[in-house]
Amino acid sequence: MIPIEVTDAPATCCAPLVRETLSAQDAERLAHTMKALADPTRLRLLSIVAASDGAEACVCDLIEPVGLSQPTVSHHLKVLTEAGFLTRSKRGTWAYYALVPGALDQISGVLVAA
Amino acid sequence: MIPIEVTDAPATCCAPLVRETLSAQDAERLAHTMKALADPTRLRLLSIVAASDGAEACVCDLIEPVGLSQPTVSHHLKVLTEAGFLTRSKRGTWAYYALVPGALDQISGVLVAA
Structure with missing residues:
Protein backbone atom coordinates (compact mmCIF):
# COMPACT_ATOMS: atom_id res chain seq x y z
CA MET A 1 0.00 0.00 0.00
CA ILE A 2 1.34 3.37 -0.98
CA PRO A 3 1.47 5.71 1.99
CA ILE A 4 -0.50 8.84 1.29
CA GLU A 5 -0.26 11.81 3.56
CA VAL A 6 -3.57 13.26 4.47
CA THR A 7 -3.61 16.92 3.63
CA ASP A 8 -5.49 19.48 5.56
CA ALA A 9 -6.47 21.39 2.44
CA PRO A 10 -7.16 25.06 3.06
CA ALA A 11 -10.87 25.00 3.75
CA THR A 12 -13.05 27.36 1.78
CA CYS A 13 -12.12 30.55 3.50
CA CYS A 14 -13.04 33.46 3.29
CA ALA A 15 -14.55 36.48 1.63
CA PRO A 16 -11.95 39.08 0.61
CA LEU A 17 -10.85 40.63 3.89
CA VAL A 18 -11.14 44.11 2.40
CA ARG A 19 -14.84 43.58 1.81
CA GLU A 20 -15.90 41.80 4.95
CA THR A 21 -14.35 41.72 8.41
CA LEU A 22 -12.76 38.34 9.07
CA SER A 23 -14.28 36.39 11.94
CA ILE A 48 9.96 25.30 -7.86
CA VAL A 49 7.29 22.60 -7.61
CA ALA A 50 4.64 24.89 -9.09
CA ALA A 51 6.84 25.95 -11.99
CA SER A 52 7.86 22.33 -12.78
CA ASP A 53 6.31 20.28 -15.57
CA GLY A 54 2.88 19.18 -14.43
CA ALA A 55 3.37 21.21 -11.23
CA GLU A 56 5.12 18.20 -9.73
CA ALA A 57 8.71 17.59 -8.67
CA CYS A 58 10.84 14.84 -7.17
CA VAL A 59 12.33 15.68 -3.78
CA CYS A 60 15.64 14.68 -5.39
CA ASP A 61 15.38 17.75 -7.63
CA LEU A 62 14.49 20.13 -4.82
CA ILE A 63 17.55 19.79 -2.63
CA GLU A 64 20.22 21.38 -4.76
CA PRO A 65 18.25 24.53 -5.73
CA VAL A 66 17.67 25.55 -2.11
CA GLY A 67 21.10 24.41 -0.89
CA LEU A 68 19.88 22.66 2.25
CA SER A 69 20.11 19.11 3.56
CA GLN A 70 17.54 16.52 2.53
CA PRO A 71 16.03 16.25 6.04
CA THR A 72 15.59 20.02 6.17
CA VAL A 73 14.01 20.12 2.73
CA SER A 74 11.75 17.21 3.66
CA HIS A 75 10.67 19.03 6.81
CA HIS A 76 9.68 22.12 4.85
CA LEU A 77 7.84 20.00 2.28
CA LYS A 78 5.95 18.32 5.10
CA VAL A 79 4.81 21.69 6.46
CA LEU A 80 3.57 22.69 3.00
CA THR A 81 1.83 19.32 2.61
CA GLU A 82 0.11 19.54 5.98
CA ALA A 83 -1.03 23.06 5.18
CA GLY A 84 -2.70 21.74 2.03
CA PHE A 85 -0.47 23.31 -0.61
CA LEU A 86 1.25 20.11 -1.77
CA THR A 87 0.43 16.43 -2.02
CA ARG A 88 3.07 13.77 -1.63
CA SER A 89 3.28 10.44 -3.41
CA LYS A 90 6.04 7.89 -3.28
CA ARG A 91 7.22 6.28 -6.49
CA GLY A 92 10.18 3.93 -6.25
CA THR A 93 12.91 5.44 -4.12
CA TRP A 94 11.71 9.01 -4.19
CA ALA A 95 8.86 11.11 -2.98
CA TYR A 96 7.17 13.41 -5.46
CA TYR A 97 5.39 16.59 -4.49
CA ALA A 98 2.60 18.12 -6.52
CA LEU A 99 0.88 21.47 -6.18
CA VAL A 100 -2.72 21.23 -4.98
CA PRO A 101 -4.81 22.99 -7.61
CA GLY A 102 -6.54 26.05 -6.23
CA ALA A 103 -4.78 26.09 -2.86
CA LEU A 104 -2.78 29.24 -3.56
CA ASP A 105 -5.70 30.88 -5.33
CA GLN A 106 -7.72 30.57 -2.19
CA ILE A 107 -5.25 32.58 -0.14
CA SER A 108 -4.86 35.00 -2.99
CA GLY A 109 -8.63 35.46 -3.16
CA VAL A 110 -8.82 36.54 0.47
CA LEU A 111 -6.19 39.21 -0.09
CA VAL A 112 -7.54 40.79 -3.26
CA ALA A 113 -9.17 44.16 -3.20
CA ALA A 114 -12.65 43.18 -4.37
CA MET B 1 6.16 68.22 14.13
CA ILE B 2 3.83 65.31 13.58
CA PRO B 3 5.64 62.01 13.88
CA ILE B 4 5.21 59.97 10.73
CA GLU B 5 6.18 56.35 10.68
CA VAL B 6 8.24 55.41 7.71
CA THR B 7 6.69 52.47 5.97
CA ASP B 8 8.69 49.84 4.24
CA ALA B 9 6.08 49.37 1.52
CA PRO B 10 6.13 45.95 -0.09
CA ALA B 11 8.50 46.53 -2.99
CA THR B 12 7.37 45.44 -6.41
CA CYS B 13 7.76 41.75 -5.98
CA CYS B 14 7.43 39.31 -7.83
CA ALA B 15 6.14 37.36 -10.78
CA PRO B 16 3.50 34.78 -9.83
CA LEU B 17 5.46 32.03 -8.09
CA VAL B 18 3.63 29.39 -10.08
CA ARG B 19 5.01 30.82 -13.31
CA GLU B 20 8.54 31.65 -12.37
CA THR B 21 10.79 30.28 -9.64
CA LEU B 22 11.27 32.84 -6.88
CA SER B 23 14.83 34.03 -6.39
CA ILE B 48 -11.43 45.88 10.03
CA VAL B 49 -9.39 48.83 8.73
CA ALA B 50 -9.85 47.73 5.12
CA ALA B 51 -13.59 47.28 5.51
CA SER B 52 -14.04 50.66 7.24
CA ASP B 53 -15.27 53.80 5.48
CA GLY B 54 -12.44 55.11 3.35
CA ALA B 55 -10.35 52.09 4.39
CA GLU B 56 -9.31 54.03 7.48
CA ALA B 57 -9.97 53.51 11.18
CA CYS B 58 -9.15 55.13 14.48
CA VAL B 59 -7.16 52.95 16.85
CA CYS B 60 -9.90 53.75 19.36
CA ASP B 61 -12.30 51.70 17.24
CA LEU B 62 -9.96 48.75 16.82
CA ILE B 63 -9.47 47.75 20.44
CA GLU B 64 -12.91 46.45 21.34
CA PRO B 65 -13.43 44.24 18.25
CA VAL B 66 -10.27 42.22 18.85
CA GLY B 67 -10.63 42.18 22.63
CA LEU B 68 -7.01 43.00 23.44
CA SER B 69 -5.28 45.81 25.33
CA GLN B 70 -4.40 49.05 23.56
CA PRO B 71 -0.63 48.44 23.78
CA THR B 72 -1.07 45.01 22.20
CA VAL B 73 -3.28 46.36 19.45
CA SER B 74 -0.81 49.20 18.84
CA HIS B 75 2.04 46.70 18.59
CA HIS B 76 0.20 44.69 15.93
CA LEU B 77 -0.68 47.86 14.02
CA LYS B 78 2.98 48.86 14.10
CA VAL B 79 4.00 45.53 12.55
CA LEU B 80 1.43 46.00 9.79
CA THR B 81 2.60 49.57 9.24
CA GLU B 82 6.25 48.61 9.05
CA ALA B 83 5.41 45.86 6.59
CA GLY B 84 3.78 48.45 4.35
CA PHE B 85 0.13 47.43 4.69
CA LEU B 86 -1.02 50.42 6.73
CA THR B 87 -0.11 54.04 7.13
CA ARG B 88 -0.49 55.86 10.42
CA SER B 89 -1.44 59.45 10.99
CA LYS B 90 -2.13 61.22 14.24
CA ARG B 91 -5.12 63.54 14.49
CA GLY B 92 -5.83 65.02 17.89
CA THR B 93 -5.64 62.39 20.58
CA TRP B 94 -5.87 59.36 18.34
CA ALA B 95 -3.87 57.59 15.71
CA TYR B 96 -5.65 56.63 12.50
CA TYR B 97 -4.63 53.73 10.34
CA ALA B 98 -5.33 53.54 6.63
CA LEU B 99 -4.89 50.69 4.20
CA VAL B 100 -2.10 51.24 1.69
CA PRO B 101 -3.72 50.89 -1.74
CA GLY B 102 -2.33 47.95 -3.66
CA ALA B 103 -0.29 46.46 -0.82
CA LEU B 104 -2.48 43.38 -0.43
CA ASP B 105 -2.93 43.03 -4.17
CA GLN B 106 0.79 42.70 -4.55
CA ILE B 107 0.95 39.67 -2.27
CA SER B 108 -2.16 38.29 -3.87
CA GLY B 109 -0.60 38.68 -7.31
CA VAL B 110 2.39 36.55 -6.37
CA LEU B 111 0.12 33.72 -5.23
CA VAL B 112 -2.28 33.61 -8.16
CA ALA B 113 -2.11 30.80 -10.66
CA ALA B 114 -1.29 32.78 -13.77
Whole structure:
Protein backbone atom coordinates (compact mmCIF):
# COMPACT_ATOMS: atom_id res chain seq x y z
CA MET A 1 0.00 0.00 0.00
CA ILE A 2 1.34 3.37 -0.98
CA PRO A 3 1.47 5.71 1.99
CA ILE A 4 -0.50 8.84 1.29
CA GLU A 5 -0.26 11.81 3.56
CA VAL A 6 -3.57 13.26 4.47
CA THR A 7 -3.61 16.92 3.63
CA ASP A 8 -5.49 19.48 5.56
CA ALA A 9 -6.47 21.39 2.44
CA PRO A 10 -7.16 25.06 3.06
CA ALA A 11 -10.87 25.00 3.75
CA THR A 12 -13.05 27.36 1.78
CA CYS A 13 -12.12 30.55 3.50
CA CYS A 14 -13.04 33.46 3.29
CA ALA A 15 -14.55 36.48 1.63
CA PRO A 16 -11.95 39.08 0.61
CA LEU A 17 -10.85 40.63 3.89
CA VAL A 18 -11.14 44.11 2.40
CA ARG A 19 -14.84 43.58 1.81
CA GLU A 20 -15.90 41.80 4.95
CA THR A 21 -14.35 41.72 8.41
CA LEU A 22 -12.76 38.34 9.07
CA SER A 23 -14.28 36.39 11.94
CA ALA A 24 -11.92 35.34 14.73
CA GLN A 25 -12.23 31.73 13.58
CA ASP A 26 -11.48 32.47 9.94
CA ALA A 27 -8.55 34.66 10.99
CA GLU A 28 -7.10 31.78 13.01
CA ARG A 29 -7.35 29.38 10.10
CA LEU A 30 -6.01 31.85 7.57
CA ALA A 31 -3.07 32.81 9.80
CA HIS A 32 -2.22 29.15 10.33
CA THR A 33 -2.18 28.53 6.58
CA MET A 34 -0.21 31.70 5.90
CA LYS A 35 2.42 30.73 8.46
CA ALA A 36 3.23 27.73 6.30
CA LEU A 37 3.94 30.12 3.44
CA ALA A 38 5.77 32.80 5.42
CA ASP A 39 9.19 31.19 5.14
CA PRO A 40 11.69 31.88 2.36
CA THR A 41 12.70 28.25 1.85
CA ARG A 42 9.10 27.07 1.71
CA LEU A 43 8.18 29.80 -0.73
CA ARG A 44 11.04 28.77 -2.99
CA LEU A 45 10.20 25.06 -2.76
CA LEU A 46 6.56 25.77 -3.55
CA SER A 47 7.61 27.95 -6.44
CA ILE A 48 9.96 25.30 -7.86
CA VAL A 49 7.29 22.60 -7.61
CA ALA A 50 4.64 24.89 -9.09
CA ALA A 51 6.84 25.95 -11.99
CA SER A 52 7.86 22.33 -12.78
CA ASP A 53 6.31 20.28 -15.57
CA GLY A 54 2.88 19.18 -14.43
CA ALA A 55 3.37 21.21 -11.23
CA GLU A 56 5.12 18.20 -9.73
CA ALA A 57 8.71 17.59 -8.67
CA CYS A 58 10.84 14.84 -7.17
CA VAL A 59 12.33 15.68 -3.78
CA CYS A 60 15.64 14.68 -5.39
CA ASP A 61 15.38 17.75 -7.63
CA LEU A 62 14.49 20.13 -4.82
CA ILE A 63 17.55 19.79 -2.63
CA GLU A 64 20.22 21.38 -4.76
CA PRO A 65 18.25 24.53 -5.73
CA VAL A 66 17.67 25.55 -2.11
CA GLY A 67 21.10 24.41 -0.89
CA LEU A 68 19.88 22.66 2.25
CA SER A 69 20.11 19.11 3.56
CA GLN A 70 17.54 16.52 2.53
CA PRO A 71 16.03 16.25 6.04
CA THR A 72 15.59 20.02 6.17
CA VAL A 73 14.01 20.12 2.73
CA SER A 74 11.75 17.21 3.66
CA HIS A 75 10.67 19.03 6.81
CA HIS A 76 9.68 22.12 4.85
CA LEU A 77 7.84 20.00 2.28
CA LYS A 78 5.95 18.32 5.10
CA VAL A 79 4.81 21.69 6.46
CA LEU A 80 3.57 22.69 3.00
CA THR A 81 1.83 19.32 2.61
CA GLU A 82 0.11 19.54 5.98
CA ALA A 83 -1.03 23.06 5.18
CA GLY A 84 -2.70 21.74 2.03
CA PHE A 85 -0.47 23.31 -0.61
CA LEU A 86 1.25 20.11 -1.77
CA THR A 87 0.43 16.43 -2.02
CA ARG A 88 3.07 13.77 -1.63
CA SER A 89 3.28 10.44 -3.41
CA LYS A 90 6.04 7.89 -3.28
CA ARG A 91 7.22 6.28 -6.49
CA GLY A 92 10.18 3.93 -6.25
CA THR A 93 12.91 5.44 -4.12
CA TRP A 94 11.71 9.01 -4.19
CA ALA A 95 8.86 11.11 -2.98
CA TYR A 96 7.17 13.41 -5.46
CA TYR A 97 5.39 16.59 -4.49
CA ALA A 98 2.60 18.12 -6.52
CA LEU A 99 0.88 21.47 -6.18
CA VAL A 100 -2.72 21.23 -4.98
CA PRO A 101 -4.81 22.99 -7.61
CA GLY A 102 -6.54 26.05 -6.23
CA ALA A 103 -4.78 26.09 -2.86
CA LEU A 104 -2.78 29.24 -3.56
CA ASP A 105 -5.70 30.88 -5.33
CA GLN A 106 -7.72 30.57 -2.19
CA ILE A 107 -5.25 32.58 -0.14
CA SER A 108 -4.86 35.00 -2.99
CA GLY A 109 -8.63 35.46 -3.16
CA VAL A 110 -8.82 36.54 0.47
CA LEU A 111 -6.19 39.21 -0.09
CA VAL A 112 -7.54 40.79 -3.26
CA ALA A 113 -9.17 44.16 -3.20
CA ALA A 114 -12.65 43.18 -4.37
CA MET B 1 6.16 68.22 14.13
CA ILE B 2 3.83 65.31 13.58
CA PRO B 3 5.64 62.01 13.88
CA ILE B 4 5.21 59.97 10.73
CA GLU B 5 6.18 56.35 10.68
CA VAL B 6 8.24 55.41 7.71
CA THR B 7 6.69 52.47 5.97
CA ASP B 8 8.69 49.84 4.24
CA ALA B 9 6.08 49.37 1.52
CA PRO B 10 6.13 45.95 -0.09
CA ALA B 11 8.50 46.53 -2.99
CA THR B 12 7.37 45.44 -6.41
CA CYS B 13 7.76 41.75 -5.98
CA CYS B 14 7.43 39.31 -7.83
CA ALA B 15 6.14 37.36 -10.78
CA PRO B 16 3.50 34.78 -9.83
CA LEU B 17 5.46 32.03 -8.09
CA VAL B 18 3.63 29.39 -10.08
CA ARG B 19 5.01 30.82 -13.31
CA GLU B 20 8.54 31.65 -12.37
CA THR B 21 10.79 30.28 -9.64
CA LEU B 22 11.27 32.84 -6.88
CA SER B 23 14.83 34.03 -6.39
CA ALA B 24 16.31 33.60 -2.92
CA GLN B 25 16.21 37.36 -2.45
CA ASP B 26 12.58 37.72 -3.51
CA ALA B 27 11.64 34.77 -1.31
CA GLU B 28 13.25 36.46 1.70
CA ARG B 29 11.35 39.68 1.10
CA LEU B 30 8.07 37.97 0.43
CA ALA B 31 8.38 35.74 3.51
CA HIS B 32 9.16 38.78 5.64
CA THR B 33 6.05 40.57 4.37
CA MET B 34 3.90 37.47 4.75
CA LYS B 35 5.03 37.01 8.36
CA ALA B 36 3.40 40.33 9.16
CA LEU B 37 0.13 38.93 7.83
CA ALA B 38 0.39 35.43 9.30
CA ASP B 39 -1.15 36.32 12.64
CA PRO B 40 -4.86 36.11 13.44
CA THR B 41 -5.04 39.42 15.30
CA ARG B 42 -3.20 41.28 12.55
CA LEU B 43 -5.40 39.74 9.88
CA ARG B 44 -8.49 40.87 11.77
CA LEU B 45 -7.13 44.38 12.36
CA LEU B 46 -6.22 44.71 8.70
CA SER B 47 -9.63 43.45 7.72
CA ILE B 48 -11.43 45.88 10.03
CA VAL B 49 -9.39 48.83 8.73
CA ALA B 50 -9.85 47.73 5.12
CA ALA B 51 -13.59 47.28 5.51
CA SER B 52 -14.04 50.66 7.24
CA ASP B 53 -15.27 53.80 5.48
CA GLY B 54 -12.44 55.11 3.35
CA ALA B 55 -10.35 52.09 4.39
CA GLU B 56 -9.31 54.03 7.48
CA ALA B 57 -9.97 53.51 11.18
CA CYS B 58 -9.15 55.13 14.48
CA VAL B 59 -7.16 52.95 16.85
CA CYS B 60 -9.90 53.75 19.36
CA ASP B 61 -12.30 51.70 17.24
CA LEU B 62 -9.96 48.75 16.82
CA ILE B 63 -9.47 47.75 20.44
CA GLU B 64 -12.91 46.45 21.34
CA PRO B 65 -13.43 44.24 18.25
CA VAL B 66 -10.27 42.22 18.85
CA GLY B 67 -10.63 42.18 22.63
CA LEU B 68 -7.01 43.00 23.44
CA SER B 69 -5.28 45.81 25.33
CA GLN B 70 -4.40 49.05 23.56
CA PRO B 71 -0.63 48.44 23.78
CA THR B 72 -1.07 45.01 22.20
CA VAL B 73 -3.28 46.36 19.45
CA SER B 74 -0.81 49.20 18.84
CA HIS B 75 2.04 46.70 18.59
CA HIS B 76 0.20 44.69 15.93
CA LEU B 77 -0.68 47.86 14.02
CA LYS B 78 2.98 48.86 14.10
CA VAL B 79 4.00 45.53 12.55
CA LEU B 80 1.43 46.00 9.79
CA THR B 81 2.60 49.57 9.24
CA GLU B 82 6.25 48.61 9.05
CA ALA B 83 5.41 45.86 6.59
CA GLY B 84 3.78 48.45 4.35
CA PHE B 85 0.13 47.43 4.69
CA LEU B 86 -1.02 50.42 6.73
CA THR B 87 -0.11 54.04 7.13
CA ARG B 88 -0.49 55.86 10.42
CA SER B 89 -1.44 59.45 10.99
CA LYS B 90 -2.13 61.22 14.24
CA ARG B 91 -5.12 63.54 14.49
CA GLY B 92 -5.83 65.02 17.89
CA THR B 93 -5.64 62.39 20.58
CA TRP B 94 -5.87 59.36 18.34
CA ALA B 95 -3.87 57.59 15.71
CA TYR B 96 -5.65 56.63 12.50
CA TYR B 97 -4.63 53.73 10.34
CA ALA B 98 -5.33 53.54 6.63
CA LEU B 99 -4.89 50.69 4.20
CA VAL B 100 -2.10 51.24 1.69
CA PRO B 101 -3.72 50.89 -1.74
CA GLY B 102 -2.33 47.95 -3.66
CA ALA B 103 -0.29 46.46 -0.82
CA LEU B 104 -2.48 43.38 -0.43
CA ASP B 105 -2.93 43.03 -4.17
CA GLN B 106 0.79 42.70 -4.55
CA ILE B 107 0.95 39.67 -2.27
CA SER B 108 -2.16 38.29 -3.87
CA GLY B 109 -0.60 38.68 -7.31
CA VAL B 110 2.39 36.55 -6.37
CA LEU B 111 0.12 33.72 -5.23
CA VAL B 112 -2.28 33.61 -8.16
CA ALA B 113 -2.11 30.80 -10.66
CA ALA B 114 -1.29 32.78 -13.77
